[in-house]
Amino acid sequence: MNKFWVITKEVYKKNIKSFGFLAMVLSPLVLVAFIAGLTYYFSQEEQVGPDTSIAVISEDDTINEMFKNQEWDFQVDEEITTEAEAEEALLDESIAGYLIADVENTIVDGQLIYTDDFSEQSGLIQESLSNYQMMLRADQLDLAPEEVAALSEPVSLDEKYVDIEEGTLTEEDFSDQMIQQGGAYFVSIAIMVFIMTYAGIIAEEVANEKGTRIMEIILSSASATNHFFGKLTGVMMVLLTQIGIYVIIGFGAYMYFKDADIVQSVLSEIDLGAILQELLSYTLIFFIVGVLMYVVLAAFFGSLATKMEDVNKAVTPIVFMALIGFYVGIFAFNSPDNTFVEVFSYIPLFTPFVMPFRIAADTVSTLGVWLSITGTFVFAILISFVSLAFYRSNVLIYSDTNLLGTIKRSWSIMQSNRKARKNRG
Known part of the structure; x- marks a missing residue:
């Protein structure tokens, strides 16, 4: 266990101190600051006075x-x-x-x-x-x-948004639905961004050591299991650090600008507590499980790369799978009750992208939501151990064959090792 934490700490420290991490953290903040600056500028322009x-x-x-x-x-x-x-x-x-x-x-x-x-x-x-x-x-x-005022008095129209459930009308809060849809968009985009970022990081972590032949020295003093989960834990800690930085900066910005007129006008139109509650419920669960699942897959595919130049090719299948899930999720926004969407929402690799949109549209029961969450958790655990099994077999394989050929060779080595352990037993 001590070797596991040594690997975890080294991975975490190396990535935190890198210029890439600083750029990765600052780029979204610069974009948000730019958009906020433009919004403030145009709002001030409107307040200066008419020039037409x-x-x-x-x-x-x-x-x-x-x-x-x-x-x-x-x-x-x-x-x-x-x-x-x-x-x-x-x-x-x-x-x-x-x-x-x-x-x-x-x-x-x-x-x-x-x-x-x-x-x-x-x-x-x-x-x-x-x-x-x-x-x-x-x-x-x-x-x-x-009498003139009475004639011009506007009609009072009480709007109620309802949903049809099992032959009965259920009143829904339209603003709550908008918040849920916004949360679904947020989690889909966030998962996609973090997958593209951290899948590359974990794959490079493994491929770099393998390409420089340092892996042979590392595995002589630490097991492949400690190395695999140490890398994963270190990268996930970097991810949590990035999220924590955003939370702290967001809270500080809110406390500093909360009394500004433009912020007050926005807060008067939205329920900030409802938004946070939505983001911290199902949305957060799907985000964590989704990113963790794809990072595990990235570690596996990264171990298939013989050198750093092959990393991009190795993680291409993961990127394609994530893109499919992302676009199906966007399609689910317009057709949440489509059979195609319903099927994809229960496929673990696509659940984090699709299910939040079905929840926002209220086309899935609470039981269905928890079944999808449970299935995704089980799949994430299963894929972790499957990836670990392949990782042990192929982490020291240096081959110039294609990705599929490397996987076949890893499978053969894994079967041979299993037979050898049985014979020794």
């Missing part, structure tokens, strides 16, 4: 006052008073558009000419003119302000 100008041409004083005195997301050029001047200013691009509005018999007739820069404001202008027309008609009908 239009001209309002009307003989009705009330309309002129309404556009001059109210707060808009644009400015009104008061110097332009005729249609000809407005058209010339629009051609010069000194204004983004102009409004011509007339009132006749309580009917407001408006014409808005604008460029693409002003397209988002047309709805607000139409709404304001409609409200003014309603006020004119209310005055004509001699309606009190309270």
Whole structure:
């Protein structure tokens, strides 16, 4: 056991101190910081004030006052008073558009000419003119302000999202479903990223020692079992360290920026506690099991490589399997009750990618979820011991044959060793 921890510690220290680990940790943080910076910049741009100008041409004083005195997301050029001047200013691009509005018999007739820069404001202008027309008609009908307010009061619409289960309607929280779908996307992308990263690390760890013939010296003082699980544990500790760094930085950033206006506006629209609860339940389980399972496979395939140049070819099958699971998971988002999706959600190699989307869509029972989790755990344990058995046989094999040929040769050696142990017994 002491040799196991020595191997684990060496793997952990070597990767933690490497420049690759620093780049691996910082790259997502730089991306998040860049996106957050852009979001903050554009939000500040909106708060600085409108710089788009239009001209309002009307003989009705009330309309002129309404556009001059109210707060808009644009400015009104008061110097332009005729249609000809407005058209010339629009051609010069000194204004983004102009409004011509007339009132006749309580009917407001408006014409808005604008460029693409002003397209988002047309709805607000139409709404304001409609409200003014309603006020004119209310005055004509001699309606009190309270009666006008009653006429314009919006309809109260109580929305309920329901799901059909065994012939009965069950009320669902739509925001909760959105959180679950977001969690499913998060776990699929995270698993894919960590598999691509750490499968390469564990494969290189094994192939590097094997390619430099150091493996023969190591295995003369430590068993293949200690070496195999020591490498796995060391790499998984590096992974947990990276996740821990993100958790600490995320918590620190939240505590520092939690009082900012933009953060408060986001938090007012989402339930942060519900998101954390969702991510820390099934999503976290599938993430851990999924990454662990593929890292074990990467250690096995890495042992098949004779030199470092063969690592990429050795881990190619793992990458393809992960890509299949990822794309089936994306397909499951649109068709969670598809038979194809249902079958793939119970295949252990694809379960971490597919099952979270079925959970989000509520197309699987709690029993089905735990059956998939149990099956994935059992498969991960089984593949660990199968990989260990092959690892013991092929870790000292130096062959220039293809991947399949190396596996066949490892199988033959494993069978021969088993027969030899039986004869000695």
